[in-house]
Amino acid sequence: AWAVLGAAYVARSARTADAADLPRAERALGTSLKTRAAKNTEALAGMTALANARRDFAAAKRYGEQALKLTPKRWSAYPPLIDAYNGLGDYTAARSTLDKLMALRTAPADRPAVMARASAVYRDRGWREDALAQLTDAAAAAGTPAEQAAYRAGVGQLAWERGELPEALAQFTEALRLDPAEATAGTGKARTLAAQGRTADALTAYDEALAKRPDAEVTLELAELYESLHRTQDAEAQYELVRKRAEKAASDGVDEELLLGRLEADHGDPQEAVTRLRAEYRRQPGIEVADALGWALHRAGEDEEALKFATTATDKTKGGGVRSALHDFHRGMIEYELERYGSARRQLEDALLVNPAFSPLWAPEARAALTDMGEVTGGPLPADVL
Template identity: 70%
Template structure:
């Protein structure tokens, strides 16, 4: 069994677009990525032996930590980066000593996936892929742990068709293994298949799971409820997950999620409280640092916001957070800093692509607002054809608007905001995009309604777009007094 590799040269006009994007990126990033994906070198050479640190709590405590980490990476439970690094070192030694140990290879691959996802370092993904292929070669196609990790890897790379394929295979082999369900739910969501996402969650919730699994199951339910627009249920599930978390890293992950839900509804103080609690528990949780940046920017505490974003981007920066910081600089009139971040964004996207990540959505979003909108349409149209989630629908609609094709743009913007067509998530950004498109089409009533909705959902949803929504509403003016229809007068 093989993992399909991304090759943007196989579809339509993608080769020219791909070359044009990568040509702008720094050459060093591309060379580094090419080296990472080259010859099949499964592991780095063994490091010189050094004296191990003295055990803090004895062999039994160390064994318990190792068991907890093994459970975390094989089930998708949040783990701390230092613990992941330690586990990876242990598993690398294990597969050198026992190269025919399929489970050791699967655990190593799963740990690489989680490390890459947590650190935004796509260079970990080719290593994960090679380890998981080796596990399959050793054991065969009934290797549930390897298939589950392949599902997680495909999700991390935004390859949702592959994630669905691997996830369904894993679930078929082990329908009572709860860990097979969450990554498959993610795959269905990425494909815009919300009906299957919900039915798969129902099956997961019907399983009998132990206390260790309960928080992760509740967190998965929270994500699905959020996508359905069930805010209170989403918050309740994630709050219960945080209360039942077994480790600081798990609790930090769930508190970060609660903070994000609070920010999405414009409750900045509540969001900041949860993000800061998460950072205290797990200082390496970059999503919590980025969340602090969003909340602090909304509160007008710009110096602190910029510092929080820089903390989130320290070491191995995430392209999406890089874009957020660039737009914050732009909103503050700090053009030189904004341009620097936009340049870094291209480099970081190139690095992610070299690790097999599908960054077409992010590239399309960037090009629509800050570059070549025609290129954005080409990329996003192809992406929507491959995996038509509401996030891609929204981005494609906005890109079409930016090229002046507002009639077609409205069809995609409507899909992203229609509960019958999409997931039902209440997004200020989606409502803003739809309102601006309707404004251009001179649909004043719907435009006014959706722009107001965007600001009601979250008045601070974007440092660039929230002010644009207010300005557009002012231009639209108040609803004029009109006579009642004849049949009602």
């Protein structure tokens, strides 16, 4: 009973973005483990989910491996461990664990969740079409409207990442019709409307999404949209709200260094961002942290070192296979500052080809840099993007 209660607290925290439930989950799961220390797979699974929610991927790996050892044929033991490996930058282990998951015999009702997990790993490898196929099949086979909505939102996110705005909006809208509480769809709809220039609709959609789930990262998106519109006072209010929400989550045990590092790099103190993100990278050297640290170093004027991390974030051999317009933009701007114009041009063009509207704040910066270098982006997508 204690393990079930703890898992419920973790799940509610994910739905509401209220990290106050996480200490409650920790107490319940800890009580379960004290009551039954041996072979308590439910509590170990709960502790894995809790650690992932707090971005404590080392702990998630530890608990997840214990849970998997006890129940190697239970499919639900695999996805949280894959998340932990990804967070630690161990992409080889993540892919190996996915292969084992895909080899399991799972019940028809569980197959959509397995396909969705495969889609996420394929996306991270840069296998966009495989990721889309898995997620589309998952949506078609989903057993409940809420599950179908979640998978539809994922399809919308893949479309957004490719700059396919009408398809993204259609998927997000359908997801919200199926489940009005689907948080990813609400945010995705707002983001897509902003990219289409429907600013008033986008601001309304952001407000609706944040009313349902007041997430700090989504708040940062809204703040940057306000800044792109030159609504400085509104932007500053949202940036302050990002900080408050992140610090509140941190007080409940969530590692918010990545988000706070990003905030400081672009809208605060870049040197503080570097300090935060260096420490985070030592703990958890994943691709997202490498990209953020490289960008923070650039903003702090350390472009030679910045390029090392930006290269890691975009190098397929180091795990950076995901096609991210933002990562390409970061690397391109670093190389632009270093006067490596050939490579800078390729990276910035790639960013705008992958998703011309990847950011209301930074996409115009990419175009300005290309114009300064005497190039105008255009033409078909290169083969390695397809």
